[in-house]
Amino acid sequence: GDSVTQMEGPVTLSEEACLTINCTYTATGYPSLFWYVQYPGEGLQLLLKATKADDKGSNKGFEATYRKETTSFHLEKGSVQVSDSAVYFCALRNEKLTFGTGTRLTIIP
């Protein structure tokens, strides 16, 4: 079945550092790929998405490119802020939405 493997956390960075959270997937066909973010005590919010190979999703300075050849969708940001501290989930959608286990990111001032 479909599965998502993402970089285990927790990840702690200093403000203005570069961020990469790795995500790879196994799926049949051509799934859509997503990054969701969960702030403390809240539900999941869509951060960005890509629906076909080589698409780049972007939002709030975050980017991820749908790489079919490496079955990856790594999340990147050039300069993180304290407000980016949250749990990040990579997900894919074929018939259903399948999530990774999440990566907790903490940014220290």
Place this chain on the structure above:
Amino acid sequence: EAEVAQSPRYKITEKSQAVAFWCDPISGHATLYWYRQILGQGPELLVQFQDESVVDDSQLPKDRFSAERLKGVDSTLKIQPAELGDSAMYLCASSRTDSGANVLTFGAGSRLTVL
């Protein structure tokens, strides 16, 4: 901005008691989902509705869990009897259709603690 409404936000109950969660999706969204998120893990789908019909409940523990969406709008998820292992966040989400490209919008969740 339209939101998915859930209640209650927090629920503490003793094992063997009954508990219910309510969800009101975004207006016009035909597809509604219930997910369970255990602490430190990603959400897992419990049940998916298309309008008032269940289209996937393969991961719903049917001996104790039930879900309904009688008029194809709001939905209720019930657990009876609750067990210690049911402690989790219960997330409701909705989307316009069940198409793979459609984005799911999640509610804030209902956190259940079973003592």
